Amino acid sequence: MHIDSATDSLSYWHATQEPFIPDDPLPAAADVVVIGGGMLGCWTTYWLAKSGANVVLLEKNAIGWGATGRNGGFLIEGAAVSYQRLIELLGADAASDFYALTIQGQQLAYEIVEGEGIDCGLRRTGTLSLALSAEELAAITTQRDLLAADGFQTELLDRTGVQQLIHTPLAEEITGGYLAPTGGTLHSSRYIAGLARAAQRNGASIVNADVASVMSAGNATTVHTYLGPIAAGKVVVALNAWTDALIPEMNGVIVPTRGQIISYKPTRRVFTTATGAEITPTGEYWQQRPDGSIVVGGCREDAPNKDSGIREMVTTPHVTAKIEQVMPRLFPELSDLETDRQWAGLMAFTPDGLPIVDHSETSENIWYGGGFNGHGMPFGPILGQLLATTVLTGQRAPALAPLVHTRPSLG
Numbered sequence: 001m002h003i004d005s006a007t008d009s010l011s012y013w014h015a016t017q018e019p020f021i022p023d024d025p026l027p028a029a030a031d032v033v034v035i036g037g038g039m040l041g042c043w044t045t046y047w048l049a050k051s052g053a054n055v056v057l058l059e060k061n062a063i064g065w066g067a068t069g070r071n072g073g074f075l076i077e078g079a080a081v082s083y084q085r086l087i088e089l090l091g092a093d094a095a096s097d098f099y100a101l102t103i104q105g106q107q108l109a110y111e112i113v114e115g116e117g118i119d120c121g122l123r124r125t126g127t128l129s130l131a132l133s134a135e136e137l138a139a140i141t142t143q144r145d146l147l148a149a150d151g152f153q154t155e156l157l158d159r160t161g162v163q164q165l166i167h168t169p170l171a172e173e174i175t176g177g178y179l180a181p182t183g184g185t186l187h188s189s190r191y192i193a194g195l196a197r198a199a200q201r202n203g204a205s206i207v208n209a210d211v212a213s214v215m216s217a218g219n220a221t222t223v224h225t226y227l228g229p230i231a232a233g234k235v236v237v238a239l240n241a242w243t244d245a246l247i248p249e250m251n252g253v254i255v256p257t258r259g260q261i262i263s264y265k266p267t268r269r270v271f272t273t274a275t276g277a278e279i280t281p282t283g284e285y286w287q288q289r290p291d292g293s294i295v296v297g298g299c300r301e302d303a304p305n306k307d308s309g310i311r312e313m314v315t316t317p318h319v320t321a322k323i324e325q326v327m328p329r330l331f332p333e334l335s336d337l338e339t340d341r342q343w344a345g346l347m348a349f350t351p352d353g354l355p356i357v358d359h360s361e362t363s364e365n366i367w368y369g370g371g372f373n374g375h376g377m378p379f380g381p382i383l384g385q386l387l388a389t390t391v392l393t394g395q396r397a398p399a400l401a402p403l404v405h406t407r408p409s410l411g
Ligand SMILES: Cc1cc2nc3c(=O)[nH]c(=O)nc-3n(C[C@H](O)[C@H](O)[C@H](O)COP(=O)(O)OP(=O)(O)OC[C@H]3O[C@@H](n4cnc5c(N)ncnc54)[C@H](O)[C@@H]3O)c2cc1C
Pocket: 035, 036, 037, 038, 039, 040, 041, 058, 059, 060, 061, 062, 063, 064, 065, 066, 067, 068, 069, 070, 071, 072, 073, 074, 075, 076, 209, 210, 211, 212, 238, 239, 240, 241, 242, 245, 258, 259, 260, 261, 297, 344, 345, 346, 347, 369, 370, 372, 373, 374, 375, 376, 377, 378
């Protein structure tokens, strides 16, 4: 694939997998047209194909060219906001249901990856959140207690417990952490390409097409691509950072936000879990792949305006230099790591930190989902399934009710 280095970059995941550039022909019509070949679009297409629907997925680049092929590869649990904040936003019962939805998303991913034979190195490693001070350990303990009270599995660890999971000496500032055991790590591009191929095996068409607009007149909906139009029964727009291009009312609500990330050349085995910490308030995260490469991202706090509103998928030296300080600061013996790649991807942020899934203001035949706030991986399988049910039945799945775009917390 040609990369314009002024606006785009190649991730570790892209560089270690043959890109899947779809080549099915553009049909004249389909029951459902899904737009965007990231985790939401591919999962929605997969579930629709499984249920026997005539479904077409349109992706303008390669499958996984957006955030899905550029992320940290964490199959994390929960929302981007803390559990405490989730309770404030939704109320106790709905917060618990919402958190449970993300655990369901993880379980679906484990089941389907295994069932479809998707070779993406998905491992149930657990997600480890580190505390870097006594105050952070207290905050993490509160979060953990709230989750435990609602029946979610989490294990509180002291410094010794953390050291057992990380095979290099810890910096003094690490005071403990907690482990959510359901989390996992995977190879992001192999995962999403494998899922798209599974959707194809189940009957979906996948077309390399750039969508210009979606028009609705009465009950007729047409998706206009640069290859030609498709008449669609229903449409699902799964563009996350690009949602506003086709759903104008999401302009300024779902806001593109750049995430920067690097990989280190393979080194000795150190990390066994998906791991995160808050050296800066916007967070840092890393995992080690089976080949020994370490993928580390974060430090958005150090970018002007926290990289909000930026659409170029390229790194900036100031932020990548900060990311390069994360490993040596937290693990003093990791001061000899060699940077291999640097890249950027577009997350999509919402005012309340929760995704939005709704139909467009112009038509109930046009649905969209996006605004994952850098935390989308557990949502893909489950929201894709709920969206598939919604468009097939014509009834909004009840679990989608808290995610409507008219909720007060969006302001
Ligand atoms: C640096 C970084 C690290 C992250 N780390 C994690 C993590 O570890 N765990 C986690 O849970 N989440 C993480 N996230 C967030 C997660 O990757 C996203 O929430 C998720 O991938 C979004 O998936 P999506 O399908 O909604 O969008 P995307 O993956 O962005 O897919 C949208 C697709 O639409 C295509 N497209 C755009 N416009 C058009 C058009 N007009 N016509 C046709 N196609 C179009 C794009 O090419 C793209 O492939 C991270 C994100 C970034 C950027």
